[in-house]
Structures are given as C-alpha cells and as structure tokens.
Amino acid sequence: MSQFNIAVVVGSLRKDSFNRKMAAAIVKLGPPHFVFTQAEIGDLPLYNQDDDGQPGEQVQRLKAHIAGAQGLLFVTPEYNRSISGVLKNAIDHASRPYGQSVWAGKPAGVLGVSVGAAGTALAQQHLRNILGYLDVPTLGQPEAFIQVKDGLFDDAGGIGPASLGFLQAWMRQYVSWVEKHAAPL
Secondary structure, three states, X not given: OOOEEEEEEEOOOOOOOHHHHHHHHHHHHOOOOEEEEEOOOOOOOXXXXXXXXXXXXXXXXXXXXXXXXXXXEEEXXXXXXXXXXXXXXXXXXXXXXXXXOOOOOOXXXXXXXXXXXXXXXXXXXXXXXXXXXXXXXXXXXXXXXXXXXXXXXXXXXOEOHHHHHHHHHHHHHHHHHHHHHOOXX
C-alpha cells in the first residue's frame, strides 16, 4: 500500500485554537498509510509581489512542504465571515509567482470548527472558491461545519463520542478522495 504525505494547513495561530485542536484530533482518525504534517504558516511575511524573485526562507519552506505533499487538509476558522488573513497569506505565497503554484492538482479536504451555530460554513465556501481557482480538487461531500460544544473533544484530545461517527465517515471519504486524485510523487 502506498504512503500518502498530507500537508495540514491550520488557519489559526492561537495556541489554544479550536481549529488547531481539531487538526490534531482529526488526523488520529486517518489510516496508517496517511502521514499528516502541519505546515508552519505563522512566521510568513506578508505577501508582496516584489519578493517573488527572491522568496524568504519561510516561504521556500512552505512551498517545499506543499510540493512534497500528495494531499492537503485545510482546517479553517471563520473570521468576519471568511478565512483568516494568515491562511490567505499562506495560500498567496505558495501560489506565486503566477504559473508556479505548488497547490495545483493536490486533492484537498476542508473543515473547520467555530462556536457559532453554522460552524465555519462561510469561511469554507470562500476557501473552496480560492482552491477552485488554484486547480485544487476539493472534496465536496460530506461537508463538515462543526460547532464547538462540550464533548466535541475527549479528555485525551481526540474526537468525543458525539461527533466521532460523523468525523470517521468524513475521514473515510477524504482518504478515498486523496487515493483517487493524488498524483504519485
């Protein structure tokens, strides 16, 4: 069985972020042949097209991480009904200069958690629009708009029993999506 390297991109920098916690918990549901590694995006400079010819070390590291992945997992918060600035900044860096995007063709899954009743539905829709433009085939169903409630996470940092079945099913679909669409490295 082939191994799949998955780049996990968390759109929140907060140490106790619900989305960072979700990213750590959801990857535990993945099969052994999927290796999930979080991409560091918190130290990226603000994107400036003037730097395209000589990207900084942090940008080169991000682009190498994404280029070396066979799939992507985005876990996004919702800020002001969209994705976070830090996530958009990372997407912009790794998609530039024009024609040299490292995102293209890599199958992705998108999810997120929020205290709001609609979870991160609008942020995910905006992210899906961006990923569509960048030629990232993105899992459409099932959608995962998760509201943070007591019991979402268990005491060990995993998914709690109330959400476990749903997120196991989500992970199965994601794994099938990546296996179907990933290009060999």
